[in-house]
Amino acid sequence: MRFTPDDTALRVDDARLKSDATATMIRRSVSAPRASLHRRATSIERTPAPGIETDVFQWLSPEVREAVAAAAVRRHVDAGGFIFQHGDSERAMYRVLEGTVRLSLMRIDGHQMIYGLLGPGECLAASSLIFDHPLPQTAEALDDVQLQVVGPAAFNELRTNHREFDNALLQLFARRLRTLSNQVATAKLGDLPSQIVLRLLELARRDPQGRLMVTVTHSELATFVSVSRQSIHRVVKSLAAEGLIALHYGSIELLHLDRLKAKADFL
Structure with a gap:
């Protein structure tokens, strides 16, 4: 069977339309689950603070x-x-x-x-x-x-x-x-600041003055997160510069709980 140039153009346009339609369907099928996953993720119960009470x-x-x-x-x-x-x-x-x-x-x-x-x-x-x-x-x-x-x-x-x-x-x-x-999720999917903030939230306890305090050294915090002490020092200084924490001798004070929890949220 022979095709004229006009027939050939029509076949090309038809193929292009089918290809575009297929691509659109693929994009929709991929993007829809992502949006759904995002909605579910934002409803997950967050880590409570201060600390993880296991009494x-x-x-x-x-x-x-x-x-x-x-x-x-x-x-x-x-x-x-x-x-x-x-x-x-x-x-x-x-x-x-x-x-x-x-x-x-x-x-x-x-x-x-x-x-x-x-x-x-x-x-x-x-x-x-x-x-x-x-x-x-x-x-x-x-x-x-x-x-x-x-x-x-x-x-x-x-x-x-x-x-x-x-x-x-x-x-x-x-x-x-x-x-x-x-x-585990934060270690696999979150960045280093998220991992460190999550640990700080877990370790925080109220002192007699009502402050949220974490009594931990940079070396101990590095062991918690399995990174170098230098990396911990860099992130902690950045958090202090943002006004999220205050550094004391041998301890860290958590200042803005909501902002810290948002930083720990890697999703």
């Missing part, structure tokens, strides 16, 4: 709090002492009453990762009583620490006799999972 007592009635306190034994750990170490098989739930506990993991070559600094009211190692596994981190007392320790038998009895305690554990694990999810 089971906040979800317990006074009666069940008393039952937990009665089932626990007191333990004192001197500054620099270990509460437990990575790989230990001892199983217990620890609740900090006084002092600060550093939760970390160290490779054989000395490279360390810090998971968090836990203060009064916060709980750790409860999962070891539900899933029988060696402890995955090391807990060290940064200063003199007072603990409530609930052993396996007492822990199981509390779960059996108080459904409220079981629900509080679910809240605790869900909060921890959300924290870890935020940390």
